[in-house]
Amino acid sequence: MLIGPVNLSVLTTACSSHYGNVIEEFCLAKFKLDMEVLDQRQWCSWEDTVESYGELTNCTFLVALKMNCFWPNRMVDEFFIRVHRHYFHDCSMSGRLLHDPPNRILGPFIVVPILVTLLMTALVVWRSKRSEGIV
Amino acid sequence: HCASVALSTLVCLSGPQCTTDSASGVSLGRDYRFWDGLLCWDETPAGNFASQNCPDYPSFDPLGKIITSGLSIQTKALQTLPKAGVNHWNTKAQVITLNLFFSVEKVTKYCDESGNWVHSSSINKTWSHCLTFSKEKIKVKYFHGFLETETELDPTAESQVSPVVTQKVEERKKIINGQYKCFEKMNRDQPYNKSGPYCNRTWDGWLCWDDTPAGTYTSQNCPNYFPDFDSTEKVTKYCDETGNWFRHPETNRTWSNYTLCIAHTKDKLKMAYILYYMAIVGHALSIVSLLISLAIFFYFRSLSCQRITLHKNLFCSYVLNSAFTIVNLITVVNNPKVVQRNPIGCKVLHFFHMYMLGCNYFWMLCEGIYLHTLIVVAVFAEEQHLHWYYLLGWGFPLVPASIHAVARKKYFDDNCWMSVDTHLLYVVHGPIMAALLVNLFFLLNIVRVLVTKLRDTHRAESNMYMKAVRATLILVPLLGIQFVIFPWRPENRLAGEIYDYIMHILMNYQGLLVATIFCFFNGEVQGTLKRQWMQYKTQWGQRRREHCSTRSTSYTATSITEVPAFMYHHDCNSEHLNGKQTEDSELVALKTGETYA
Numbered sequence: 001m002l003i004g005p006v007n008l009s010v011l012t013t014a015c016s017s018h019y020g021n022v023i024e025e026f027c028l029a030k031f032k033l034d035m036e037v038l039d040q041r042q043w044c045s046w047e048d049t050v051e052s053y054g055e056l057t058n059c060t061f062l063v064a065l066k067m068n069c070f071w072p073n074r075m076v077d078e079f080f081i082r083v084h085r086h087y088f089h090d091c092s093m094s095g096r097l098l099h100d101p102p103n104r105i106l107g108p109f110i111v112v113p114i115l116v117t118l119l120m121t122a123l124v125v126w127r128s129k130r131s132e133g134i135v
Numbered sequence: 136h137c138a139s140v141a142l143s144t145l146v147c148l149s150g151p152q153c154t155t156d157s158a159s160g161v162s163l164g165r166d167y168r169f170w171d172g173l174l175c176w177d178e179t180p181a182g183n184f185a186s187q188n189c190p191d192y193p194s195f196d197p198l199g200k201i202i203t204s205g206l207s208i209q210t211k212a213l214q215t216l217p218k219a220g221v222n223h224w225n226t227k228a229q230v231i232t233l234n235l236f237f238s239v240e241k242v243t244k245y246c247d248e249s250g251n252w253v254h255s256s257s258i259n260k261t262w263s264h265c266l267t268f269s270k271e272k273i274k275v276k277y278f279h280g281f282l283e284t285e286t287e288l289d290p291t292a293e294s295q296v297s298p299v300v301t302q303k304v305e306e307r308k309k310i311i312n313g314q315y316k317c318f319e320k321m322n323r324d325q326p327y328n329k330s331g332p333y334c335n336r337t338w339d340g341w342l343c344w345d346d347t348p349a350g351t352y353t354s355q356n357c358p359n360y361f362p363d364f365d366s367t368e369k370v371t372k373y374c375d376e377t378g379n380w381f382r383h384p385e386t387n388r389t390w391s392n393y394t395l396c397i398a399h400t401k402d403k404l405k406m407a408y409i410l411y412y413m414a415i416v417g418h419a420l421s422i423v424s425l426l427i428s429l430a431i432f433f434y435f436r437s438l439s440c441q442r443i444t445l446h447k448n449l450f451c452s453y454v455l456n457s458a459f460t461i462v463n464l465i466t467v468v469n470n471p472k473v474v475q476r477n478p479i480g481c482k483v484l485h486f487f488h489m490y491m492l493g494c495n496y497f498w499m500l501c502e503g504i505y506l507h508t509l510i511v512v513a514v515f516a517e518e519q520h521l522h523w524y525y526l527l528g529w530g531f532p533l534v535p536a537s538i539h540a541v542a543r544k545k546y547f548d549d550n551c552w553m554s555v556d557t558h559l560l561y562v563v564h565g566p567i568m569a570a571l572l573v574n575l576f577f578l579l580n581i582v583r584v585l586v587t588k589l590r591d592t593h594r595a596e597s598n599m600y601m602k603a604v605r606a607t608l609i610l611v612p613l614l615g616i617q618f619v620i621f622p623w624r625p626e627n628r629l630a631g632e633i634y635d636y637i638m639h640i641l642m643n644y645q646g647l648l649v650a651t652i653f654c655f656f657n658g659e660v661q662g663t664l665k666r667q668w669m670q671y672k673t674q675w676g677q678r679r680r681e682h683c684s685t686r687s688t689s690y691t692a693t694s695i696t697e698v699p700a701f702m703y704h705h706d707c708n709s710e711h712l713n714g715k716q717t718e719d720s721e722l723v724a725l726k727t728g729e730t731y732a
Contacts, residue, residue: 046312050311054307057311070388071340072338072339072340077336080318081321081322084318084319084322088319098554100559101546106558106559109538109559110561110562112538113562113565114565114569116566117566117570118569118573121527124524124526124527127520128504128508128512128519128520128523129508129512
């Protein structure tokens with residue numbers, strides 16, 4: 001059997017461009033199923049999607065291992081960009097870990113105690129003045 | 136495994152492939168074979184399904200056997216593993232035990248009329264079944280940060296992995312979160328609009344990298360996924376002149392330089408421990424010195440007056456604050472298991488800690504307000520009612536502490552509320568800084584009044600007042616400066632270390648400082664102690680039966696010498712008229728020659 005140079009390179013090389021196809025077929029398929037189970041409104045909810053997303057990532061990694069690709073690579077980037085464009089394009093960017101509340105909530109939480117402090121101080125000063133009979 | 140895949144590839148591709156051939160039209164799939172990456176599909180007549188079993192690639196153990204591209208695996212890797220959570224894949228080895236079991240499912244592929252391989256929906260399903268990673272079947276220990284929680288653990292590695300499995304889950308969550316944010320960002324950012332070659336934006340597995348011009352280095356801070364990654368250090372990535380990301384010469388994969396993240400970790404860990412023990416020692420010393428001062432204040436009734444009462448309350452709050460801090464440091468900070476368990480007790484402890492911190496600074500504020508009222512507002516006035524001071528000092532700090540607890544619970548409920556990465560801490564620190572600023576303002580006002588108004592008329596008095604104010608004026612900036620310079624940690628390593636030490640001393644030895652300045656350096660206290668010492672010396676020097684008479688004569692002698700020279704309301708200088716003492720004397724005398732701190 002004659003082995004052409006193309007086949008040789010496939011045998012010894014790291015990644016073939018089939019990697020993109022394979023993750024498209026394998027991993028995306030399962031992810032699609034998982035996301036279809038969810039209501040479309042829940043796609044932006046991290047708690048509901050984190051496991052599927054993690055499995056998708058795992059899947060791409062394992063396929064990369066099998067196909068002698070290093071992970072992550074350009075095809076993974078493009079793959080995930082497409083996934084995000086389809087599933088998460090209108091989700092808020094704010095990330096999923098613990099984060100501070102938005103400024104319109106954080107602001108009052110900080111400013112109000114400061115104002116109350118100043119008020120209380122003024123009150124105490126005023127009361128001590130009054131107790132001396134000097135207003 | 137790899138050999139079998141490679142062999143399959145070879146065998147498959149040595150034959151022709153299924154392609155579209157517009158020229159020949161319909162009949163395709165004949166004499167053509169297709170390798171889709173995992174299975175080889177034989178020639179199939181157009182318009183037919185082809186099916187075969189899911190592939191059953193044997194499990195492989197890469198330890199020492201398989202070199203996958205980019206990951207050089209050393210058998211020693213197991214020993215260097217998870218204890219410190221290290222897994223930077225660029226310089227160290229990964230340990231992967233991968234047993235993939237494919238369930239016996241059928242795969243079908245359809246060769247359509249035009250000779251293209253397509254998927255049908257059933258195909259998708261079967262393909263995904265082939266690669267279903269049921270948790271019972273997959274044993275994935277560790278690969279650059281991802282760890283599946285699994286039920287079967289390799290027994291040799293179990294001792295290293297199992298105690299930190301939950302930590303790995305947390306790390307993995309952070310990494311997945313970073314990945315998600317990265318791809319979102321990559322989607323939404325503007326495309327590269329500058330001229331010249333550039334490297335495309337990419338996710339390298341841990342961090343997100345923007346489009347970078349060719350031939351430049353780009354850097355960002357180390358991630359905080361792993362305990363030994365220092366997030367103040369920098370990660371660098373090089374985009375070469377051709378517009379491709381730098382590839383590591385050994386493995387020929389794109390590579391970011393994470394080495395600095397752990398380069399100095401050992402030293403930093405050592406320093407962190409030093410600072411930790413320093414903190415505990417500082418607070419212990421503070422407690423001791425404050426208790427001694429309190430003992431002095433309670434024992435020597437002659438000293439007591441309103442200002443000393445305020446001092447006593449201040450010292451109490453410092454003692455409690457130090458106690459809570461020590462308990463917090465020992466039981467929570469140094470104890471990751473407790474943090475992991477996240478009991479409600481550690482949050483309650485944190486709440487009380489915040490409350491005590493507030494009490495500290497609000498009692499300092501009370502001291503300032505008291506002096507202000509005494510000197511500026513109501514000079515020569517009668518005694519003040521201390522109820523409002525008690526309210527401000529003990530009662531009011533509950534307000535910011537409670538608001539912080541509520542906000543934390545609702546918006547940033549991390550384990551034991553330990554994180555300092557949140558702006559919600561300003562809910563407590565904001566009022567504290569406000570109190571310090573108000574205090575400083577009051578004290579400067581006092582100084583101004585003393586210097587301008589009283590100087591000419593009552594020079595000696597103002598001098599005495601100045602000395603009374605001096606201590607508070609020293610302490611307020613000292614206590615406050617930690618909040619002012621806190622954000623500006625120097626970049627330089629040595630300067631940063633010095634900064635850390637100074638901040639630590641300022642923060643943890645405050646009780647000692649307060650006790651020293653308000654009590655031990657207080658002239659009156661020193662005088663009283665000296666007197667007491669002399670009394671004891673004469674007591675023990677004399678015979679027992681002369682004990683009582685000696686004591687009463689010496690006592691009267693000292694009180695006779697304290698003839699009032701001025702009459703004005705000065706704190707902490709009770710008049711001993713006829714040996715009598717009053718708790719809150721209204722008119723006090725100035726002892727000439729006495730200094731007041």
